[in-house]
Amino acid sequence: MTVAELDRAAAAGPLLPVDIGHEAYAAVTDPNTAFWALVDKTRIAESTAAGSPLAESFREKADSFARELHALRFALTPSGVYLNPTERCNLNCTYCYLPGQQRSEGQHMSESKLIESLGKLREYFRSVMPEGRQERKPRAIFHGAEPLMNKRAVFAAIEEFGNDFAFGVQTNGTLLDDEAVDFLTSRNVSIGLSLDGPVAGITDATRRTWGGKSVHDKVLTAMDKLKGYGSWSVITTCTTENLPYLTQMVELFHAHEVPTCMLNTLRCTLPGARTVKPADGDMAQAFFAALDRSHELYKQTGRKLLVANFANILLAILAPTARRLMCDISPCGGGRAFFALAADGSLYPCSEFIGLPRFNGGNLLDAGGVETALKSDAFRIVTARNVDQFAPCNDCTIRHFCGSPCPAEAHEMNGGMDKIGAFCEFYKEQVNYALRLIADGKANDYLWDGWDEGTDTTFLMQ
């Protein structure tokens, strides 16, 4: 049998109990279909027995849930590209996934090559994005390294292809002057910044220039320039250095009217990052305190600060296909929902792999381009990583809410694609926290207003 057939054969399996630490509720899940329910924790057997309303309703839907999850996991075609227009960065962050030599001495992609590359990418996306859904443009995200180190080429590309792609820029914010903000916001480019501390002393522990200078105040200035814009966000990378200050980060972001942030676990792909890796339990404690604070601020002011990486876990539970982030799913989005273009024209499943030559899938401008890369062994080793097929994930009740990110760090830090990611226990705690919020009727407070517009309700008991 194929993996797909095995998945479907296993649909409607027994509902497995999960202690979520709630006073009244336990979760039951069918891991194969990512189905879940919250039941009275003192009546689990009765609630899930054959013939019970829950068991019968699930049995009727199990096959369609299995098909839905299978399509999400194995049948997507790319709809986005991450563009690295330069190898260079003006910062030397402790945990960067790109090798230091590239960032300090690397090359820019020339304007003409970037334009040529986007032309080829437009041709590719037109071939795979279905007709009749043209309101949805492919996404093209500049990031890196620091994309605004090559601002002229980036802006020329946005100008040239503004009708063909929905553009985004993830930047450290240090080069985001008034002119750049005007250019990007007037073209509805989504802008992401990075800030690691509520005060300079904390940010500086992991994010400084090559000469050791602080950039904290420059990022705050950039945040002020973006206040009121509809499409911007800030990423905080959580490390041992800033973990005690996550609640203050949330307060700072809320005060600056940041609409969306991510409080990310750092990626441990390269050894430097592992020097500031927090323990799972510490990460969970600080992260939940920050989420609790974001909720208090929402209740006090009526204004939400969306913590996107947590919102995505909620989405994975409530509406698996509505996920916005494609890290927390297996296989991850790398090489199938999106791919990355390096500054030298090479294609990688995800930018996280750019420092690892064995994951180079070939050059965009060579014959075959994207199609050849997607079929390459370099991509297939990533797209074949499947939590159903290796321990301990294959026995985990929440494996399709988590996906065991990230393949790059599993491979580099833990020794292979059949290894777990760097924050297994943290993910379990996150899922429990999310399920507790659902039990308490608070989940919508952690999602953007109207998040379920355009969705169909396929199961409802409450």
Place this chain on the structure above:
Amino acid sequence: MSQTVQTQTNPAAQSTAPAAAPTIAIRKSCNPDGIGLSHYVLMDKKAAK
């Protein structure tokens, strides 16, 4: 020293089991188009239009 704890039985409590917490299960579905990753996210699809 031993201590005997006497318990009193409330007849009303004995015959009334606590109400079960109602089962909660929700699943929604849509066309998937997420492409975010930990280096970048755009949560609200409308913001990209």
